[in-house]
Amino acid sequence: MAIVVLLGTLDTKGEECGWLRERLRQRGVDVLVVDAGVIGEPRISADVPRAEVARAAGAELARLRAEGDRGAAVTTMARGAAETVLRLYGEGRLHCVLAIGGSGGTSIATRAMRALPLGVPKLVVSSMASGDVSPYVGSADITMMHSVVDIAGINSVSAPILANAADAAAGMAQGFAAATRTRRAAVPGADGRPLVAASMAGVTTPGVDAARERLTELGYEVLVFHTSGAGGRILESLAGQGLFAGVLDLTLSELADDLVGGMLSAGPGRLTAAGRHGVPQVVSPGALDMVKFGPLHTLPEQHRREDRRVRVHNPSITVIRTTAAECTELGRRVAAKLRAATGPAAVCIPLRGLSTLGAPDGPYHDPAADEALFTALREGLRDSAVEVREAGTHINDPSFGRTAADLLHRMITGSGEVSAAACA
Structure with missing residues (x-):
């Protein structure tokens, strides 16, 4: 029977968790209730009591209660909940996680959900789901359902919402359990094709498409990540989980946003996970010639000077050209990460x-700035194990994408040296 792990703070959400448990059982799934509460007494019994959750985080429940620090207690129980669901998943006793909560309960539940592998169903009903949910979801495949009213009893509004959540969780659990039993693909790549990650923006699409098509011909499944900030963070997270056989990182615009203060930064951890975990990677400085901001009227004053090239990409995005000095620093940063x-x-x-935009006939064509970037890359990678290959083409030339794909394939398979003309 499919098993739904129902996670909640049973001192404040016990009534609702009890109602959900019965609804789930009516839908033909087994239920394991995990209590992540601390202060008040639980209102229903739990299969995994709160003391066990606290111990999974290396803490004692009595001490957490005595200290009376809500923030510390939430952090500890979130860590314990993550360890608990990982254990249950490893034991084959978790086919979906369903949780409910306000800010604290949602923080605990989603921390636990983010610990689970991609593809394991994860659903949380939360009063926080109508705002910015990025701190809760991060790079995970978490589904958030807005509770509309606060989760405080079963009433004419909460009942149908919770019923929908239970029905959805039961269906997802049954589907995931069936896929597991029959050994069908539960996550991308489980059909035997190795996964490759590729980074892309609208301004590098033709070149990345050519690389993707070549990698598909070679037998890979290619996951393309839009360099929107969130896209880069997700790529890094999944690379860190060992999901990819290789990474084709042809678009690094998020690094330029991180340096200059643009709106689409993926943070300082961008371009680190594959290298840290030994995953083969082929990188290109694609789209490092630009930084993205919001509408033109939001462009910071320091970028409105005469020598800064500014272009309205669309009503929502304004793009500025990186300078030679910025390109030099970007080259240094990329080289350091690759080293x-x-x-x-x-x-x-x-x-x-x-x-x-940076093509020879484009508005951001700036050979001097580009050369500053290339020089910093060459110097930063001199005497390193990182191969540096130069192509007399534009990044969107199909030959560039195909040869970069071939280079990555040979790295992954260890099928010999790539010819000196591979990226030339």
């Missing part, structure tokens, strides 16, 4: 432009 890689790494440099 730290523990696995095979290479960088392919498209000498005739880094984006559609």
Whole structure:
């Protein structure tokens, strides 16, 4: 029978968890209730009591209660809940996680959910789901359902919402359990094709598409991540989980946003996970010729000077051209990240432009700034194990994408040296 793990703070949400448990059982699934509460007494019994959850985090429940620090208690129980659901999943006793909560309960539940692998069903009903949910979801495949009213009893509004959540969780659990039993693919790549991650923006799409098509021909499944900030963070997270056989990182615009203060930064951890975990990677400085901001009227004053190229990409996004000084620093940063890689790494440099805007006939064509970037890359990677290959093409030339894909394939398979002309 499929098993739903029902996670909640049973001192404050016991009534609602009890109602959900009965609804889930009516839908033909087994239920394991995990109590993540601390202060008040639980209102229903739990299969995994709160003391056990606290111990999973290396803490004692009595001490948490005595200290009376709500923030510390929530952090500890979130860590314990994560360890608990991982254990249940490893034991084959978790096919879906369903949780309910306000801010504290949602924080605990989603911390636990983020610990589970991609593809394991995760659903939380929360009063926080109508705002910015990025702190809760992060890079995980968590489904959030807005509770509309606070989760405080079963009433004419909460009942149908909770019923929908229970029905959805039961269906997801049954589907996931069936896939597990029959050994069908539960996550992408489980059909035997190795997964490759690729980074792309609108301004690098033709080149990345050519690489994706070539990798597909070679037998890979390619997951493309939009370099929107969130896209880069997800790529890094999944690479850190060991999901990918290789990473084709042809678009690094998020690093430029991180340096200059643009709106689509993926944080300082971008371009680190594959190298840290020894995953083969082929990198190109695609789209490092631009930084993205919001509507034109939001562009910071320091970027409104005469020597800064500014372009309205669309009503929501304004793009500025990176300067030679910024490109030099970006080259240094990329080189430092690649030098730290523990696995095979290479960088392919498209000498005739880094984006559609930076093409020879484009508005952001700036050979001097591009050369500052290339020089910093060359110098930063001198005497390193990272291969540096230069192509006399634009990044969106199909030949550039195909040869970068071939280079990654040979790294993954260890099928010999790539010819010197591979990226030339």
